[in-house]
Amino acid sequence: MNFVQPIRSQETINEIKAYFLMDSHRNYMMFVFGINTGLRIQDILKFKVKDVTGDQIVMNEMKTGKRKIIQVNPTLKRDIKKYTANMKPDDYLFPSRQGKNKPLKRDMAYKIMRRAAGEFGLVDIGTHTLRKTFGYHMYQKTKDITLVQSLLNHSDKSITMRYIGMDQDMMDAAMNRFGL
Structure with a gap:
């Protein structure tokens, strides 16, 4: 397994958002969703529209099996509302272009992230970068490692x-x- 890094620069995050927005609204939302929730990609990709339209996301983590409740911040809430405006409640949040109402697969999410990394000259980037970026910036804003933990x-x-x-x-x- 490759070791990936968080995206430390807010400027780079903003540039990647703009890149994804021009490329694909789905890819933009996957990026924004990941860096605003800190969830693992396998958890993100299984969501349907009805799972994320409230003030909180209630789920069981695939890796740990533990129940998790995530408060949806105002920025993410606004983006979700705009993105899902023409979607049905049972639609996958991040649909694959392969087949009808199937979720994006993890390997395609990885390719999407690697393509963006290539555009910006970033190394050590993968799907887990989203989760690490969330943790890094939450720590930078709060300086509370116990909270991030x-x-x-x-x-x-x-x-x-x-x-x-x-x-x-x-x-x-x-x-x-x-x-010395």
């Missing part, structure tokens, strides 16, 4: 720090300040 459903703070790339950022900053 809980949101990502991690068992230890040190795992969360390494997962969102903060360990590497701290080591890089320390080395830049160091000199």
Whole structure:
């Protein structure tokens, strides 16, 4: 398995949003949904419109089997409303172009992310980048690693720090300040 990084730059996030919006509204929404919820791609792709139209998303995580309740932030709520305006409640949120009302597959989501990464010269990018980007920016805004740990459903703070790339950022900053 490849190790992926979060997208640390808000400017790059905005540029990727614009790129996806011009390319495909579905791909834009997948990106925005991922970076605003912190969910794993396999959980994101199984959603139907009716699962995400309220103030909260209630689900069971595929990896852990644990129940999770996610508050839908105002930015995401606005984007979901606009995106789903002409969709039926039983439509998949991220439909495949293959077959009638089938969800996008994980490998295609990966290809979509890799194509965007190529456009922006990003390396170490994959579908898990969405989740890591959420965690990284939530930590940057709150400085509350316990909160981020809980949101990502991690068992230890040190795992969360390494997962969102903060360990590497701290080591890089320390080395830049160091000199004998």
